[in-house]
Amino acid sequence: MLEIWGRKTSSNVQALMWAVGELNLPFTRHDIGHRFGGTDTPGFLALNPNGTVPVLRDGDGHTLWETGAILRYLAAQYGSDTFWPVAPSPRANVDKWAEWAKLNVAQTFTVPVFWRVVRTPADQQDPQVIQSAVTTLERSLAIAEAQLVKHDFLAGQDFTLADIQLGHVLYRYYDIAIDRAPMPALRSYYDRLTQRPAYRDHVMISYDELRA
Numbered sequence: 001m002l003e004i005w006g007r008k009t010s011s012n013v014q015a016l017m018w019a020v021g022e023l024n025l026p027f028t029r030h031d032i033g034h035r036f037g038g039t040d041t042p043g044f045l046a047l048n049p050n051g052t053v054p055v056l057r058d059g060d061g062h063t064l065w066e067t068g069a070i071l072r073y074l075a076a077q078y079g080s081d082t083f084w085p086v087a088p089s090p091r092a093n094v095d096k097w098a099e100w101a102k103l104n105v106a107q108t109f110t111v112p113v114f115w116r117v118v119r120t121p122a123d124q125q126d127p128q129v130i131q132s133a134v135t136t137l138e139r140s141l142a143i144a145e146a147q148l149v150k151h152d153f154l155a156g157q158d159f160t161l162a163d164i165q166l167g168h169v170l171y172r173y174y175d176i177a178i179d180r181a182p183m184p185a186l187r188s189y190y191d192r193l194t195q196r197p198a199y200r201d202h203v204m205i206s207y208d209e210l211r212a
């Protein structure tokens with residue numbers, strides 16, 4: 001049984017929970033972080049000295065933090081050979097796109113765009129700064145668009161760990177009030193993700209409680 005610490009409105013927790021849902025794994029989850037607090041207690045800091053969510057423990061195994069490492073653990077332990085290939089070369093291809101999506105999409109979206117639009121009071125928002133951040137983000141999304149013109153998923157024809165790292169960002173990207181560049185293959189990919197039950201359960205959830 002997986003034990004997970006982290007509020008469900010955290011984008012990193014959402015990536016983890018989406019993977020847990022796709023892999024059909026039983027879990028218990030504790031609401032920790034943001035309005036729930038609890039990340040600065042000695043007990044939690046003993047689990048994760050960074051005081052961040054998510055944290056995962058699988059049975060009697062190591063306590064894990066860092067979403068990318070947690071996802072790779074779950075994929076290696078429970079994923080199929082298409083979700084996380086065993087052979088080093090196809091695995092590295094999936095890993096390359098997963099790492100790329102975490103660094104170039106999630107990190108250029110969450111704080112630079114989402115926080116400025118949703119977690120900043122309207123009278124403190126700077127539309128030019130937001131637009132510039134969206135432009136930076138969309139330079140990376142254009143690379144995803146080129147991939148998705150060629151095949152159904154980010155790293156190839158199969159749903160993989162790389163789609164978790166890219167796709168968990170897209171619900172908020174398409175939901176918030178910004179001007180978006182047209183990217184038809186990305187939009188169609190997102191529409192297909194919204195048909196996946198685990199995506200609906202763990203990613204497409206309200207972020208109202210995060211609003212400034």
Ligand SMILES: N[C@@H](CCC(=O)N[C@@H](CS)C(=O)NCC(=O)O)C(=O)O
Binds near residue numbers: 007011032034054066
């Ligand atoms: N590099 C870490 C970042 C973790 C992180 O920043 N988590 C945020 C939520 S997405 C957090 O703990 N925020 C404080 C809170 O929720 O109280 C990872 O990828 O897991």
